[in-house]
Amino acid sequence: MGKIGLYLCECGPNIAEAIDLDRITAEIKKDAKVAGIERFKLLCSEDGKRFVTESIKERGYERVVIAACSPKQHQATFEQVVANAGLNAHVFQMVNIREQCAWATPDKEQATSKALRFIRAAIGRVRYHWPLEQKEIECSPDTIVIGGGTAGIEAALRIAQKGRKVFLLEKDEPGGTRRDREWMAARVDALRNNPLIEVYEHCKIRELLGFFGSFVAHLETREGNEVQLKAGSVVLATGAVAFDPTGLAGYGYRELEGVSTVREFEKAASDASDGHPKSVAVIHCVGREKLGYCSGTCCVEAMRVARRVKEASAETEVTEFYRDLCLPGTEHDRFYHETAKTGVRFVRFRDIDVAREGPGLVVRYRQEDGSSGSVVADAVVLSAGVAAGPANAEFARMFNIPLDEHGFFQSEHPVLNPVGTVTEGVFVVGGCRGPAGALDATAQAGAAAGKVLSALVPGRRLRLETRTSEVAEALCVGCGICVAACAYGAATLNEDRHIAVVNEVLCRGCGNCAAACPSGAAQHRQFTTRQMDQEVTQILR
Amino acid sequence: MKGKRIPVDGSVNDTLRSVLALLLKATDAVMVPSRIPSKESFAYLLIRDPKLLEAATPLAPVMPVQGARALQSMGRGRGGLPGILCVLRPCEARAAIELFKRNQVDLEDVLLLTIDCPGAFPTRDYLGNPEEFDRRFEEILQGKQDDGLRPDCKSCVGFSLQEVASDVHIGLLRGKPGEVAVVHRSDRGERLLADAGVAGDDGISDWEAGVEKEARVRTGARDSAFQEMKGRAAGVDGFEKLFADCVNCHNCMRVCPICYCRQCFFDSGDSVRLRAEDYFARAQHRGGIRFPGDMMQFHVGRMYHMALSCVACGACEDACPMDVPVSRVFAFVGAGVQEQFGYAPGRSREEAMPMTTFKEDELHAFEDAGGISAPGTTETQSGKSKDQDSEGKVE
Amino acid sequence: MADQTTDVLVIGAGLAGVEASLVLANAGRKVYLVERQAYFGGNVIKSEEVFPNLECATCMIAPKQSDVIENQNVELLTLTEVKDVRGEAGAFGVTLLRRARYVSLENCIGCAACFEPCPVTAANEFEEGLSQRKAIYVACAGALPNAPAIAMGECLRSKGEECTACRDACMFDAINYEDKDEEREVKVGAIVVATGYRLSGAGLPDRLENVYNAFEFERLRASNGPTEGEIRTRDGKKPKSVALIHCAGRREKGYCSQVCCRYLAKFARYAFDKLEGVEVHEFIQEVSVPGKDSQRFLETALEKGVKLVRTKAVPGISANGSGVRIEFQANGKSESDEVDMAVLAPAIEPGSGAAALAELLGIETDGFGFFRTAGSEPATATRPGVFIAGCNSGPKDMQTVVIQAEAAAAGVLKMNHKDTETGPGEETQERPAGSGDG
């Protein structure tokens, strides 16, 4: 067990006046579990810290309990102090007798009894504290980027730098659907000319193993060669797909000639040299109900169609049928007003139906107030949103990353860690994590780069969480209940040995597995059953 | 439902043996309770040599070893090994499936054959007078009632193919001349029967009706058994009386098919055992404490660990040297929490165990999130959670 | 280059500044994180719950805040502003002005004993004036760093009186009336500007009794706010009807602030959660809920019974007794509505002093006063070595803010590696905004 030193902080009058520290001292002496009790005016002051460090050394304490304020205030401070005294920071327990006793219980008598229970609990548990080792592992600073669209290329370009290689894996060719556009071509060149980036195009990913700091990818090149790549982090940039309006009632897509998607229309327009259409109808929000969300970029894209048509021939009539105009950000209201100025008509609809009548197409619509109307057009352009790519499911399995209800990758936390995932070291950027315009995708690529560049620094070892879980092999029968409980894929079954193992790189130290395990094989360091049971017992003695 | 009707030739066990002989042709081995030459006890045999089937007693008068445990003792990772047909009572098959969900048995090459269960006698009664009980058991197989069966068997509602995901089932049409009905419950079972030439599509509605009728009787018995338990187990007093004689031998855990842990949490050093000084402090605190300690901790804790999967097989009570009605309490508690989570052990191999999954929107009667109201009562709880099939989390 | 340094200055310690600082600090960079206020955390900590999961904002941000406080590489400087910037990327010289707090962060342990004796009371800005504070105060319960500051302008001492009430109450001699504003020079290689946003007054009616803006309503709902989370009118009544008014000030400012539709849907849920049987009327022109999580979020509000009124323009608002009168055009007719409380979604504009700071930093702003990003670079300012994070470059939701902050950090971490890839200053091929479908 070792000699235990108990430190009582008066916190000026905050604790001293609210709690009878003399009585505490007397009672704890009676319990005869501690080797010494020290009292100080303000332990977190420089004098206080020095006092603790020196008295630990002098009196030869091997376990330390500090009764003061909330661990949220000074746990870190005192762990450092204990370490300075030459002890392992984890043979120490902090007791919160300020926030949850002195300040919360007006009656001094009661507050003192309560503080006594808190302190006894800590003394009881600290007897079962053992040094925890601060583990560090070697890790690779290189990165595997999967997907060669905007997000993938921008991520690769931002990550690649001295001491860091990037492997960009693409099933087709970098640049994706916008390869032809000038700005994209420039980025693809930058990618190809970067000496620190290896591009594997037309390749298939066979398998992806490993974890943060050391992933291994097995892929098959176009020539059919097996290639093995090692990296410390992975950026998923597998993109999204355009929603396919085929079979969507009322639009006549693939049924009526002259009905096309934006991309088809633009392509046709650029190819065709012959005359301009007299009238074009652009329909927004195609498939939004089916998708269940607004993609955020289609309204602007739909207006851009109108603009191009008008630029080509000012007399062509253009009508934009929309439900709600989604024009987020500072640029788009202006863009809308300018578009309206060019003579483009904007019609809000609730229901819409496209039919062919004689030579032309007729767009019939009903508005929210019930009134209805129709427009004749030579061309109907459907502006649809974006949907999750089909490949997501497979990568989700590979990396143990949950998909959301729409089939996009889920961030570890939508706000706190938007490009991170529950699998440490695997990041998601661009269309594969949700609808994203090129600028969003670029920003997300930058974010992933920021996380990678700061998490994995060449020559620096990866420091691991100390309060992780472990599995006692002798007790484990490999039932897998802890595996089901772990949200981070840290607990896995070793099929050969029929036991569960915890990957300390992935473990975040929540202790869920320890509570799930019926045999007590899974244990949570610094929160072991015995330590917690001691707290319970001492509180209730 | 259709199946193959086979007239009983000789005793029921004779007939079952002949069916097994046919099935053994279509698989590599049969695992079946068999009479130990001493003639006074039974054990599971893994039989590859058809001749040994002579000793097989598919329906034995006692259940000294829970079949699922026998299967578990074979270990896992048998992938690619010869196939086995394992003969089990429905409660044993349910336990086997619960162990399968816990990675403790490997059903890859194992087919589960269940048989309408006539029940079993308490092992200690049987050993007192084997001949007598063998005779009485034969009469039971002819359809006679016998009050000497174990309490759990008398109130067992899962004696046939109710809620058990076995591959093949054999029903008993009692009375003279008796018949057995062989039915498949899975594709693999169907293939086995076909290969063994025991497939058939005779109508068996009379047997099904018989099962239903019997089930109604058993349900009544079970309800009154639970009623009795409710009275006896109620509160701290009830608990103290029920377990007064417990000597902490933990036999109930050792024979329990669901208690699969290598070492029981409540036996392990790092469990909630205390140091002498702490026991002393507690003795001081409450005047005195019982030793060996942790009796209630053990039983309630074990309930927490296995009640959701308790198949009420009665093995624990059979093994209790002090006649504590262990299995009756556990079956009673098990039924309660199984209803609470809408879970039936052994019903399906896919159904996730309630403690390995969750839904985001559930069990609100147990939490207080908004106001500071106390959690609801038992009624509202089971009401709340009835509709939950506990499959994976929503979205 | 002798005076080259890799240290970084981050201006503004809101969500963006905190995130950028932590990413940089974890990369081993020394970070000066300066915050004009006496507390840090920015506007986020004003919210009780945040989109999309209605998570408690405090619970979300607190761990990041303690990371900042405990991280050896981050030096958090509150009550501090940037006075002057010289030099160039890789070697900026920056003059910081730290305004006197009059409370020693070293000595103060946050026991709050000094508040009660202070004789001065003033409106609490953090609570949008919905509650009172003393001249020595913390912005709100749980504000960090956990130490008060004295608003010397309000303190009796500034009026020549010899009041020492707070100093007498303090047992840790943390109060120092002699504290002075101090200038400090720091050398940094890069600057991240994360000065955030404020709600614009443009297009808003004059102050009306029971008309609230978004921040005020957030504080009403906050458990640590002036009403401890109870939604009450200024005269303390439970409103029976609440109007949520979209796009207040959009026409005047000329852009969509893009988060309002979502937070008003959240407000609707606040109202339904806290006010039994309340009626919620939303006055809206265009529903703008981009992103995969938004639609469901809006629908939930509608399911709870929001009455959505599509109006031709932002309704007119006038006082009507203790209530609010709302006049609007819908379906070509003039109509009106009476409610107990109205909540406005004003436009989001750059935080105060943005123009001056842009001047100081030599970076461009757009027509609306937001900092301009260079070409298609989402987090790079128009001057090499200066990066931008958060709503000072345009309205954003929280996740986009964090993403941009991490991207800004990437820009900084990339700077000193011109030897390989092109430096951020040059990565600026023009690309039509929102081009392509991602």
Next chain:
Amino acid sequence: MAGSFEPNIVGFLCNWCSYAAADQAGSNKLEIPATLTTIRVMCSSRVNPVLLVAAYLRGADGVLVAGCHPGDCHYQTGNYNARRRFALLRGILDVLELDPARFRLSWISASEGKRYSEVTKEFSSHIAGLGPNPLRTRPFIE
């Protein structure tokens, strides 16, 4: 608190939400009943119901588990697991009529210092109403 009986209540608080709420309550000088002694865990999912049983057997008059609101878990989904485990234990205690009302599961977020004070005060007087844990005076069941 009613009567002379002083309950002894054990509380398990998750580090990120409920423990922070308790601290905030204290910082705002809001009352937390003297009858409650708390144990800090990283996540409510760490609380093994077997420990709750132990607390009851060792004479706890009440047992409180508090964590982040559903959806807010610092570790993704820990509190959902915690809720199931708690519900199972409660189910067992309900069937055996072993004082289920002495066990409480509450979701309290970091900003809900006031609610923490209210919940704990309410629970404390609720327990005071139930009277002492019968096991306190039962040497024969352990």
